[in-house]
Amino acid sequence: MEIKLSGIILIVGNYGSGKTEVAINLAIGSRTSGKDVQIADLDLVNPYFRTREVKDLFSDLSINIVLPPDQYLNADLPILSPAVAGMLRNPQEVTLIDVGGDDAGAIVLASLADALTDKNYRMLQVVNPLRPFNDSVEGCLAMRSKIETASKMQVNGLIGNANLINETNIEMIYSGHDFLKDVSQASSLPLELITVPAHLMPEIDTARVSCPILPIKRQLVPPWEKPVPVAIKP
Amino acid sequence: MGKVLMKGNEAIGEAAIRAGCLNYFAYPITPQSEVAEYLTHRLPEEGGVFLQGESEVAVSYMIFGAAAAGARVFTTSSSPGISLMSEGISYIASAQCPAVFVNIMRGGPGLGGILPSQADYLQATKGIGHGDFRMLVMAPASVQEAVEMTMAAFPLAEKYRNPVMILGDGLIGQMMEPVDFPEHLKTPPSNKNAWATNGMDTRQSEARNLVKSLYLDPEQLNQHNLMLKAKYEQMEAEEVKAEAYNVDKDYKILIVSYGTMSRVCKTAIMQLKQEGLEIGLIRPQTLFPFPGEMVLQAATKDSCQAVVSIEMSMGQLVEDVERYVKGQRPVSWFGKCGGEVPTPEEIIDHIKAML
Structure with a gap:
């Protein structure tokens, strides 16, 4: 099944659920399939492992990335670039907004309400059931409701991101998928896609999965590891 | 329980709870604020207490008070915050109270920056505050090791009646790795009846416990410092890893x-x-x-x-x-x-x- 996401996509979810890695890989996937893509780092919560770390890769891929000005990149200040609102007023084929974690990270969305008026957008909640506070259906529903209250917007889809980074295995992916189906049923939110580390893709039985799959080429790595290479077409 | 994916800061908070520590006083600072964030959710579930101090100096004395009363207690901070706590840590070392301090180091000196660093090595290992004392200092290299060291820190603090520090760089606090919380790390009960001012109800002896760091008689203070020195020598003999x-x-x-x-x-x-x-x-x-x-x-x-x-x-x-x-x-x-x-x-x- 093909991932059919386009337009404005807001990526939200629990702190540490993997929003940034998902947003980065959605951007890479959409760009590789020929779409014009732009992405904004709206994470005002997290100090490390952020979209900004793929600045150079995205420039090579001609993905437009909106970040705070260079001199404030490590300022530990909540900086909302006015360019984000501009981006939402003039969306490209795919416009991704990587929002900060929890309701605290989603508050900033309320300030973009004007720019989003009359726009169609999808707000997708990323869930990694192998994270604390993500491991029960109730926990996921509680976070959905907190994010909706803080952002004054509605979540309208789910992304399953079951992983233990380098220790992810196929079993975790299947049971994560099944868990997300339960969340989907309890919340009436569609399961848009699940993620699978790219190197595990050959082992996946696609008939076992009821939604599209986003292969993850991990880009946010500690200094002793290398990001998974991404092919750059001229 | 299988493995979960956790940030180092969250895992340290969970490890402290598993080590039987339900008392946490802290003041937020990047890159360790997630410990407080995590414990805000988790401690009430366990019947524990998180109180945010008005400053790190205040926090260090909250720790002193709780430790003197026999409570298992810890705090977390980052470089500039740890400097502020150093006065209280010196009192705690002299008064021989067990407590655990976690420093998730950022770049310095001064306000520095929020990215990872190991700039506080000498501060941590050579007696962090005034006077003449040492802390036992452990340095994890992974989130799993941060869990194990945090759980080990509490019984070590009680064994030596001395502050123990977990010294991690910003990456230890911020990165995510799979962790488990092994049952074998269950922490033994505290030896607090021997020294804490926790009332006479549970004591076997009539002796009163006194917690203090004031020694006006120079010979008494010399003897006190020799006794502290012997503890540091015992750490050197028994705890090297x-x-x-x-x-x-x-x-x-x-x-x-x-x-x-x-x-x-x-x-x-x-x-x-x-x-x-x-x-x-x-x-x-x-x-x-x-x-x-x-x-x-x-x-x-x-x-x-x-x-x-x-x-x-x-x-x-x-x-x-x-x-x-x-x-x-x-x-x-x-x-x-x-x-x-x-x-x-x-x-x-x-x-x-x-x-």
Whole structure:
């Protein structure tokens, strides 16, 4: 099944659920399939492992990335670039907004309400059931409701991101998928896609999965590891 | 319970709860604020207490008070916050109260920056505050090790009735790794009845416990300090921990490195191995007591020509390395300290230039 996401996509979810890695890989996937893509780092919560770390890769891929000005990149200040609102007023084929974690990270969305008026957008909640506070259906529903209250917007889809980074295995992916189906049923939110580390893709039985799959080429790595290479077409 | 994916800061909070510590006082600072964030959710579930102090100085005395009353207690902060706590830590060491301090280091001096660093090595290992004392200092290199060290820190603090510090760089706090919380790390009950001002209800003896750090009589204070010194010597005899990596090979260079910096060194060592060059590594897991004998032994292996201390600080760990190698091999420093972590490639270039 093909991932059919386009337009404005807001990526939200629990702190540490993997929003940034998902947003980065959605951007890479959409760009590789020929779409014009732009992405904004709206994470005002997290100090490390952020979209900004793929600045150079995205420039090579001609993905437009909106970040705070260079001199404030490590300022530990909540900086909302006015360019984000501009981006939402003039969306490209795919416009991704990587929002900060929890309701605290989603508050900033309320300030973009004007720019989003009359726009169609999808707000997708990323869930990694192998994270604390993500491991029960109730926990996921509680976070959905907190994010909706803080952002004054509605979540309208789910992304399953079951992983233990380098220790992810196929079993975790299947049971994560099944868990997300339960969340989907309890919340009436569609399961848009699940993620699978790219190197595990050959082992996946696609008939076992009821939604599209986003292969993850991990880009946010500690200094002793290398990001998974991404092919750059001229 | 299977493995979960956790940030180091969250895992440290959970580890403290599993170690039976339900008292946490802190003041938020990047890059360790997630400990407080996590415990805000988790401590009430366990019937515990998190109180945010009005400053780190206040926090250090909240810790002192709770520890003196026999409560298992800890705090977390980052470099500038730890400096503010150092006064209270000195009182706690003198009064012989057990408490655990976690420093998730950021770049300094001064306000510095929020990115990872190991700039507080000397501060942590050489007696963090005024007076003349030591903390037991442990340095994790992974989130799992941060869990194990945090759980071990509480019984060690009680064994020595002394502050114990977990010294992690910003990456330890911020990165996510799979962790589990092994049952075998269940912490033994506190020995508090022997020293805490926790009332007479549960005591066997009539003796009253007194917690103090004031000794006006110089001879009494001298005796007190000799007794503290004996505890630090016991730590040096019983608590030293280090990992030796690739030391069974005939290496020409020995690296000494700790924390996440050592993991970058391991990547470099693996790559150099593929080029046919063997490099050894000693990774201190306790920074005080320092694994000096292990460093000396590895440094004086016949094949070893030189020792390099690789750190996210401007030449701090290297002082301890030199102290133990005692001139038997050349000892040098390599590192960065501004938030940038030296890359495996930079380490490889440096090692090759040493040969």
